[in-house]
Amino acid sequence: MDLAIQANQKIDVQKVREDFPVLHQKVNGSPLVYFDNAASTQKPKQVIEAISNYYKYEHSNIHRGVHTLSLKATEKYENARGKVQAFLNAPKPEEIIFTKGTTGSINLVANGFTTLLKPGDEIIISYLEHHSNIVPWQMLCERTGAILKVIPMNEAGELIYAEYEKLLSRKTKLVAVNHVSNALGTINPIQQIINQAHQYGAAVLIDGAQSVSHFKVDVQALNADFYVFSAHKLYGPTGVGILFGKEEWLNKLPPYQGGGDMIKTVTFEKTTYNELPHKFEAGTPNIAGGIGLGAAVDYIETLGVNNVGAWEDELLHYAVDKMKTLGTVRFYGTAKNKAAVISFLLDGCHPYDVGALLDQQGIAVRTGHHCTQPIMDWYKIPGTLRASFSFYNTKEEIDKFIIALERAQKMLL
Amino acid sequence: MTIKEKEEEVIEEFSFFEDWMAKYEYIIDLGKNLNGYPPEQKTPENIIKGCQSQVWLHAYMDGEKLIYKADSDALISKGLISLLVGVLSDQTPADILSNKLKFIEEIGLNEHLSPNRSNGLSSMIKTMKAYAIAFSK
Incomplete structure (x- = not known):
């Protein structure tokens, strides 16, 4: 986001993750990576x-x-x-x-x-x-x-x-x-x-x-x-x-x-x-x-809501840069002022297929029209994959996400 | 082959897969190889409701047997409906209605597919059975 967020303290991600019991579990055999925060965020023990x-x-x-x-x-x-x-x-x-x-x-x-x-x-x-x-x-x-x-x-x-x-x-x-x-x-x-x-x-x-x-x-x-x-x-x-x-x-x-x-x-x-x-x-x-x-x-x-936003912003840029290196990602929504939400498609792959294969690797993203059918109609697509970040997400999780995307794409093409 | 025998075949096929990747690669391949859906049947009425992706199903009688043709814009959905078509197509409506399918659970698709897809799977079966009822005399 380019609206200058005045962060005065960096989020200690490992420490805050301890507050969220749900994050410490395996899904389909892999540690859960929860990137569906725009749909609903997880709950701290407090x-x-x-x-x-x-x-x-x-x-x-x-x-x-x-x-x-x-x-x-x-x-x-x-x-x-x-x-x-x-x-x-x-x-x-x-x-x-x-x-x-x-x-x-x-x-x-x-x-x-x-x-x-x-x-x-x-x-x-x-x-x-x-x-x-x-x-x-x-x-x-x-x-x-x-x-x-x-x-x-x-x-x-x-x-x-x-x-x-x-x-x-x-x-x-x-x-x-x-x-x-x-x-x-x-x-x-x-x-x-x-x-x-x-x-x-x-x-x-x-x-x-x-x-x-x-x-x-x-x-x-x-x-x-x-x-x-x-x-x-x-x-x-x-x-x-x-x-x-x-x-x-x-x-x-x-x-x-x-x-x-x-x-x-x-x-x-x-x-x-x-x-x-x-x-x-x-x-x-x-x-x-x-x-x-x-x-x-x-x-x-x-935590400080702006501190939270600053970390999410860092994750957003990190993820977008990494996803660009795949060379097959089409981004939807590239506004200058943007929150930590990435809507995208992989060339030649149906979003539901990609979403299902990410889920098999423990990664939760949203697929579909996100209750915004007019936007999907505007782009003439049935839906997208959407990864959305929270302050409890890490760069390591994004690295896993990139590997999982590559694997899904390989399986589908 | 009866529906039971076909189910056994699928269950055996899936028993060889050691991890999710092998299983999904197989389903995806089934999807890629499912051809022959009549283009004129790709109508909105033939879309199965309740699936996140678009799945088309067309059915007709050939003598005593009910024939299913299906297609989808997503490969995994296409692979799943291909499995169902493989088991249920070319059977009599009475046999289709009297058999309770067990292979989906046995090959672990119920637990491994996300709820939306699982719903998609049950919508597929429901629609196929509805055709069998419609074609029963």
Whole structure:
């Protein structure tokens, strides 16, 4: 990545690997090499223990009990919210909504906008979006008669900024783009995207699923209206995610789901809704998940998210240089600003065949369209192989990966 | 040869392989050598759902026997469907339906193939059996 990451300390990879029990196993007879981090990251024992301890010693339902355990559980859960608030530098804890994940967060916002849009209004997304940042907006358009516009991309997998400027108008009500592309690793110029959208009064939602684990995100500096991510891609548990929304926007949106915790008063005639953030958190939440996310935030903050990003960046360059020496690798997504994701094909080989043969050698990569079919259609390919790195990966693992690729290619050609 | 006999043949063939590479090289070779899929049958309707790669399956009756033809854009999938075609093609629909295949497990493909592919394998068998039901009288 060329955005200068200010790393102040080098990651001690061997030491951090000790925190991840899952990494110390053999798969198909070889030590596991886990390069599928963009799909989901592994969990450090600090996160696993936080969840386990919660269930062992602290579990109770939150927000309503007067007894000690309930108060403790509530405190832990709300502390986790505070950690996420600090992590994103959000102004207020009530602007942090716990959801099921990135997809859940986007659907919450898309659902809320149903009441704010009218036929002819426009929503802008980009070519680089994950299906979860496409489909909810298409459904919103179907409900409201709004129109979906798409920022095109170039061969390198970068958004064509001039085209975005042309799409913007007073009709634009919402812009939803990712910070980092999951399929190609492109880092999008979201600061510019946000600033420009605001000139037209449009709200901006940033899908941060692939960014928060790689570099520092400051929602105030970005001036993002909504910023969403999943815990499981940030070394936390599955089934929990975050919606940051500016208070003024969250107050404009109606509740997403009805139930307990989101109400102030209920009679059969009329229900009044609770205040933020509870208005959007109906029902007993994923308490352990929230606490696990809090532990994951602590973990990554201790390492320093920019230190993490700097090491991943080093791995990215090391891997790309090595892969180039094979002479048969076609790279997809060669943006100047890029996170540690490599999408590629081997000449003459189907990605599924290569993926299966890598798996036989203990190497986990992703194959397929990565939930980004428009990008694959753009390149006129059915899918790619994707290797994505985390701070716990090593250069030795990349060397093994290169040997495994060579072997797979030899077997297939 | 009956389906059982053909299965035994495959199991014996695989018993000689000492490591995963030999096994996969064999499957890949099977894939490379599977020819004769009628081009006009390469239709979207003939694609087996549930496979990560594209696998086409076409079936027709030749007298009493059901004939399968298959193709795939990925070599390993093509090798796998080639194994299935080798065992199940040219048998009566009744025999195809009454035999529970055991060779996949015995040659260790269930455990060694990733879940997606394993699902692909079961989708292949399901589709082949569906044809057998359709052609049963």
